Amino acid sequence: MRLILADDSVLLREGLTRLLDEAGHEVVAAVADAPALLDAVERHRPDVAVIDVRMPPTHRDEGLRAALEIRERHPEIGxxxxSQYVEQHYAARLLAGSTEGLGYLLKDRVSEVAEFLGALERVRAGGTALDPEVVRSLLARATRADPLSRLSPREAEVLRHLAEGLTNAA
Structure with a gap:
């Protein structure tokens, strides 16, 4: 598998590069920021891009914005x-489209190398690899975002009748 790594931590980039090389994969580029990532994707067209959320210059969401751009421009690239963080807004946007060839794992929760390599294989094959904490966070966000989901069945029924134009007496 041909991969691009994008993380501002040189130790993580070098460590992952060695780990992936030993597992028989080819790291065609290892970069520290989003512009270099986007350039490397254009030049190398990898099978999968492994991307950190927070990268220079602001260390906020550059990686996720780059991931969204890659998904838009090159949907064939996994x-x-x-990341260390669940960025709910961008994760929701990332997962709003097709989830084929997409993964979101938390660095601290990857407990085995085989688990990470399996996630890479699933993403390359068009599958999905999501950390359960990411799923939980997104579901909690969805529940908070939809006030109708907090209505009781009877309240929802009354609201439905009001929407149909029935009067309070009816």
Whole structure:
């Protein structure tokens, strides 16, 4: 598998590069920021891009914005976000489209190398690899975002009748 790594931590980039080389994969580029990532994707067209969320210059969401751009420009390239954080807004946007060839794992929760390599294979094959904490966070966000989901069945029924134009007496 041909991969691009994007993380501002040189130790993580070098460590992952060696780990992936030993597992028989080819790291065609290892970069520290989003512009270099986007350039490397254009030049190398990898099978999968492994991307950190927070990269220079602001260390906020450059990696996720780059992941969204890669998904838009090159849907055939798998994207595996590997981060310390669940960025709900961008994760929701990332997962709003097709989830084929997409992953979002939390660095601290990857407990075995085989688990990480399996996630890469699933993403490359068009599958999905999501950390359960990411799923939980997104579901909690969805529940908070939809006030109708908090209505009781009877309240929802009354609201439905009001929407149909029935009067309070009816």
């Amino acid at each position: 994207v595996l976000v590997l």
